[in-house]
Amino acid sequence: MSDLLLGFGDALTPVTVLFVFLGVLLGYVIGVLPGLNRPAALAIAIPLSYYMTPLSAVAFLIGIAKASGAGGATTAVLINVPGEPNAAVTCLDGYPLARKGKARQALQAALYGSVVGDVVGTIALILLARPLATFALKIGPVEMTALMLLALTFIAALSGSSLLRGLAAGLFGMLVATIGLDIESGTPRLTFDQVELLDGVPLLAITVGMLALSEMVIQAEEFFAQRGEAAAAPVRSDASDDRFGWRELRDILPTILRSSVIGTLIGIIPGLGPSVASFASYGFAKRFARPGERYGEGELKGVAAAETADNAVVPASFIPLFALGLPGSVSAAILIAALTIHGVIPGPRLFEEHGRLIYGIYGTMIVAALLMLVVGRVGLVAFAQLTRVPATVIIPTVTMLCVVGAYLEAHSLFAVWVMIGFAALGYLMHRFDYSRVTFLIGFVIGPQFELSLRQTLIVTDRDPAALLTHPIALAILAVAVLGALFSLRGGSRALSSGDAA
């Protein structure tokens, strides 16, 4: 109880609130700028958090994670370009609304939906993470190994177009994580006689390279491809009925609440992420549409459904992170990097070892939701102006932030070159359809997986028959195998239908 009060007290200190505010502000800006997505924003923001306390750092990053999702709706509504990939669904109804002169209504529906979705997801996190962590403390290394394999299989199956390539990417991430000192004997492993690699490949360099710099390469490609084409003109709100009042709120509230639950449930499952949540929630709303509701032609509920579910995913995806140490999304994986930099290792023991910090994080998440509402409401018009910042400024600026950010971790140029190398690798993975997200999650869970696997081999005396005494692990592995088979069958069915089309 004292941890709870102290943690919430920490969250309400002016310094922490200031960092949440800065995070929310930066998150909105990044969300609005086309081409910069949530993972890239988080990756380039981690270096900025070096000089903060652990709570301030996490508060700052959480502010960015939450607000970038909400900010992504602005470009989707005004210029039909999703600031975030998951805001693509918002375009379906947001842009038609803007063309009807109801841009303000659409943006406010997106904002209120984002805030409610975020609060519902945060409440789920607060209620579920601790009991799950308590349960996780009772399970042994065999079950933990099985759980990590299940998570990786799910993420591989859901974050790309091919399970096999997804798994290959995840295992490659784990392979890269084995670089450094062997955890048992302490001897160097795959270090190529580089002293800098004895501590392993720098997580930040990989994160920034894979997510931020490689994303800039992709944005540069799009910039060159679209150069000369006329951009969609921003839509201005001039209709007299472009007001968002109680009537509109009452109208969309059931959709918002339903989408919050959908987003939260999807967020808990590793690998599904905000894009799936947005599409699922939109599809659900459309399926149960009332007569007269015209989804795809400017329906306010469509905007609310997509944005609410998108924002409910972020806090919900932290449940497996805080309870089990498993990142359910790439944002959660990046948060692991931030916590690790500050000496905090996510997992079931987190509540015992850093209870005050965790409750502080909960507090900052609630503060972030409230600030998101205030900043979003006040800055609605100002953020819309940011859609005009050209790619010729965004891409070079982010490139510079990647270089300087990688350097700042240990004031090492080695990390910068590693970052550039992984940016090239990340781009090639994107080009050949190998999931960068799965690679990164494999890299993050790699050390814990190796430890659990080694402990499992000791516990079972390397006898596969000993697994029979671990029914929970067997059940988890069975679910992983079934999930993989289902994914492979689904993939081939989709393929054949695609060929037929």
Added chain:
Amino acid sequence: MTRSRASFLAEMLLLGAICLALLFWIIPAQTSEGGFGLSPAFLPDILAAAILLLVLADGVSRLRNHRVEGAYPTGVGALARVLAVAGFGALVLTYAGVAASAAATPAAGMLALGERRPLPILATAALLGGVFWLVFR
């Protein structure tokens, strides 16, 4: 434009060769016996072998299914430009420090993307360089 079967085959063979190189050359050369417990090469070997199997299974499946996949629409020009700018930024960082890199990298990047107007380039470089100079001086 679609990807040819030859490109699928080339991808599979290249990745397979890398995995084999890892298994039989790189991992043995870069790990020691460790002395006690499991060999340090234990997990890397398992992972490299598993990746090899996955790559082969994926490659064979793509070749057998005659899957039609679109070829990637662009060349590697953007990759070369952005990485060259990042490399330039790293070199400036080496010899002139953080603030200089914060000013020079965006300017180089804007030039690489085709921006030729001096005012936006100079303004961006001055703004970012100034901010980083204030923070890291």
